[in-house]
Amino acid sequence: MITVKDKTLLLLSSIGAAAFVFLNLIKHKPNRILPGEPYSSFDIFGNIGITLFLVWGVFIVISFVELKHKNQIIFILTTGLLISLFWLLLSNVEALIDGESSARISFSAGFYVQIFCIYMLYSTYTERIKDHTYIKWIGLLSIVGVFYYFTNTDAFSHLSLVKEYAIKKEQFYDHLRIHALLTFASVITGAIIAIPLGILAYSRKKLEDKIMVPLSIIETIPTFALFGVLLVPLAGLGNLPFFEQIGVSGIGWAPAYVALTLYTLLPIGRNTLTGFHSVDRNVIEAAAGMGMSNRQILQKIELPLAFPVIFTGIRIAFIQTIGGAVLAGLVGGGGLGTFVFLGLGEASPDLILLGVLPIVFFTILLDYILRTIEKIIGGMIYD
Amino acid sequence: MINIEHVTKKYGDFIAVNDLSLTVESSEFLVILGPSGCGKSTLLRLINKMIERNDGVVMINGENIDDLKGVELRKTIGYVIQNIGLFPHMNVHKNIATVPRLLKWKEDTIDQRVADMLTLVGLEPSTYKDKKPAQLSGGEAQRIGVARAMASDPAILLMDEPFGAVDPINRLRLQKEFRKIQRKLKKTVVFVTHDTDEALLLADRICIMNKGEIVQVDSPENIVLHPKNDFVKDFFKEEGILTILSRKPAVDYAEPIEVDENPLHKDATMRDVLLKMLTTGQDRVSLSNGSISWDALLQIAGSDVHESE
Numbered sequence: 001m002i003t004v005k006d007k008t009l010l011l012l013s014s015i016g017a018a019a020f021v022f023l024n025l026i027k028h029k030p031n032r033i034l035p036g037e038p039y040s041s042f043d044i045f046g047n048i049g050i051t052l053f054l055v056w057g058v059f060i061v062i063s064f065v066e067l068k069h070k071n072q073i074i075f076i077l078t079t080g081l082l083i084s085l086f087w088l089l090l091s092n093v094e095a096l097i098d099g100e101s102s103a104r105i106s107f108s109a110g111f112y113v114q115i116f117c118i119y120m121l122y123s124t125y126t127e128r129i130k131d132h133t134y135i136k137w138i139g140l141l142s143i144v145g146v147f148y149y150f151t152n153t154d155a156f157s158h159l160s161l162v163k164e165y166a167i168k169k170e171q172f173y174d175h176l177r178i179h180a181l182l183t184f185a186s187v188i189t190g191a192i193i194a195i196p197l198g199i200l201a202y203s204r205k206k207l208e209d210k211i212m213v214p215l216s217i218i219e220t221i222p223t224f225a226l227f228g229v230l231l232v233p234l235a236g237l238g239n240l241p242f243f244e245q246i247g248v249s250g251i252g253w254a255p256a257y258v259a260l261t262l263y264t265l266l267p268i269g270r271n272t273l274t275g276f277h278s279v280d281r282n283v284i285e286a287a288a289g290m291g292m293s294n295r296q297i298l299q300k301i302e303l304p305l306a307f308p309v310i311f312t313g314i315r316i317a318f319i320q321t322i323g324g325a326v327l328a329g330l331v332g333g334g335g336l337g338t339f340v341f342l343g344l345g346e347a348s349p350d351l352i353l354l355g356v357l358p359i360v361f362f363t364i365l366l367d368y369i370l371r372t373i374e375k376i377i378g379g380m381i382y383d
Numbered sequence: 384m385i386n387i388e389h390v391t392k393k394y395g396d397f398i399a400v401n402d403l404s405l406t407v408e409s410s411e412f413l414v415i416l417g418p419s420g421c422g423k424s425t426l427l428r429l430i431n432k433m434i435e436r437n438d439g440v441v442m443i444n445g446e447n448i449d450d451l452k453g454v455e456l457r458k459t460i461g462y463v464i465q466n467i468g469l470f471p472h473m474n475v476h477k478n479i480a481t482v483p484r485l486l487k488w489k490e491d492t493i494d495q496r497v498a499d500m501l502t503l504v505g506l507e508p509s510t511y512k513d514k515k516p517a518q519l520s521g522g523e524a525q526r527i528g529v530a531r532a533m534a535s536d537p538a539i540l541l542m543d544e545p546f547g548a549v550d551p552i553n554r555l556r557l558q559k560e561f562r563k564i565q566r567k568l569k570k571t572v573v574f575v576t577h578d579t580d581e582a583l584l585l586a587d588r589i590c591i592m593n594k595g596e597i598v599q600v601d602s603p604e605n606i607v608l609h610p611k612n613d614f615v616k617d618f619f620k621e622e623g624i625l626t627i628l629s630r631k632p633a634v635d636y637a638e639p640i641e642v643d644e645n646p647l648h649k650d651a652t653m654r655d656v657l658l659k660m661l662t663t664g665q666d667r668v669s670l671s672n673g674s675i676s677w678d679a680l681l682q683i684a685g686s687d688v689h690e691s692e
Contacts, residue, residue, distance in 0.1 A: 284468075288457070305471065
């Protein structure tokens with residue numbers, strides 16, 4: 001009887017293999033406007049490419065058997081697969097372009113699906129590696145190293161995404177900075193407002209619904225509608241001298257900042273409330289029984305014990321806001337959303353990706369960093 | 384000394400404590416015993432103003448507790464609850480130092496006091512002071528709870544089923560050790576429980592409560608041998624006599640009749656004597672300073688009844 005030993009691996013490798021076979025890997029476009037000519041993985045990789053397909057096949061086989069050091073083996077194969085995928089792709093790009101300066105290579109679904117599967121495998125199996133952890137670092141460094149090498153090759157500059165980046169380079173960093181600024185400013189403002197609101201909802205039982213229900217309602221207002229609602233009051237506020245000076249108006253960064261801040265209130269406020277409710281009643285009773293005042297109980301007992309949960313709320317708000325800040329591009333607020341909406345207007349998928357890919361990258365990175373901090377805080381409080 | 388005079392506590396229409404009066408002597412170990420919902424925990428919390436009463440007066444050493452703010456009052460009274468409530472984010476040292484810190488003691492005085500308290504409850508200070516509550520066993524955590532309650536050397540300790548969550552073997556050990564500590568330091572203890580064995584083992588006096596009122600306050604012997612009514616009688620289910628025997632050292636009752644047999648150990652109680660008779664079938668048990676016969680045992684139990692009348 002054949003039984004599946006690793007469902008995650010089977011699912012991801014099946015999708016990866018299917019993407020290899022059935023979906024187009026890239027498009028070759030003669031210039032920015034014309035639709036390109038699609039190429040499948042077999043077209044591009046040729047005979048050597050079969051080995052890549054075999055790696056996906058090996059993953060499928062491994063998912064049916066028990067293996068010693070399975071996590072390490074999958075990790076090494078995944079790293080190899082990622083590097084060779086790029087290597088083979090880029091080494092064939094030069095031939096396709098054939099010296100045409102306006103021609104470019106654009107990635108298609110087959111490429112993105114495989115990369116997604118590789119990413120999922122990567123994140124799943126790095127976490128499972130418990131011994132020989134140095135393998136993780138070798139793998140990570142080799143990927144970074146190889147990518148650094150690629151970015152300096154001619155072939156790399158033929159990629160459509162890179163071409164878009166080269167044109168918009170200065171704007172890109174400006175918008176990246178604005179995006180980061182909007183995200184951090186909104187979440188920090190949100191935390192400053194929502195944590196006291198959560199504490200108030202906790203300490204005054206009567207106020208709980210009066211505070212939490214409006215926060216939930218705000219969350220359900222579509223962003224467009226919220227921008228519309230904010231337009232008039234912010235335009236009015238912009239007429240006042242101080243606010244005019246800092247650039248508040250019905251469009252621009254102000255409505256984006258206000259809207260994003262409003263959306264962070266629910267995750268942070270609700271987690272604050274949950275965090276305080278999760279503090280053991282016996283601990284509070286003991287603290288009160290020893291003569292701590294309500295204020296001392298809040299500062300020394302409840303807040304530290306609720307903090308890990310509150311911090312989770314802040315992390316959720318961050319992840320939500322990085323993505324949500326795309327909409328700032330709509331109201332002239334800047335940020336990476338600018339490229340997304342510009343790309344939509346010009347029907348240029350690569351320009352859209354120029355906005356989306358950094359968002360995906362920073363979302364993953366920030367989530368990882370904040371989760372790590374979360375674990376450290378949790379450890380400091382409970383160990 | 385704690386004087387509780389005509390104290391009443393109502394929750395809406397429900398009367399938790401009804402016009403209750405009780406005096407706890409200094410250095411006395413008073414156990415409040417009763418079924419769930421009898422108002423025993425409420426009564427305990429009225430003493431340190433964790434709950435405000437509706438009527439009556441509570442005096443501690445002649446001072447009305449209403450002359451002090453609740454927060455100030457509670458710093459002067461030790462308090463231990465069933466689930467201990469150790470602060471999970473603080474190590475043992477900080478937990479024990481809670482009240483001394485609130486009272487703004489000097490740091491080095493606090494360090495010394497924490498070490499003394501740990502030693503008192505039988506834990507090695509250097510091993511335990513840096514541990515977090517999650518690293519402690521149930522018994523250890525309860526010892527820390529007791530140490531924390533006594534850290535500022537309060538004259539009075541209020542305890543609400545403090546050993547209820549500990550396994551039976553550790554519970555018995557904790558009970559005996561705590562009894563010894565209380566005797567040594569002459570603390571006034573008000574101890575709430577629903578465990579009759581615990582009450583009989585620890586108490587100088589037992590106060591039996593039901594429906595917010597006192598049914599009987601008396602020594603353990605009198606409560607068991609002369610229950611005031613069927614409620615008290617049913618509460619002990621006639622087994623209390625065994626616990627009473629276990630409080631009596633056998634050597635105090637030995638007759639100078641030598642028996643050629645290995646004597647019972649010198650800490651043996653009357654209960655051990657009875658157990659030996661029942662398990663071996665012999666009617667005379669040897670002790671280090673004589674022996675006790677079955678008839679004598681019965682007489683001792685009977686005379687004890689007689690004495691207390």
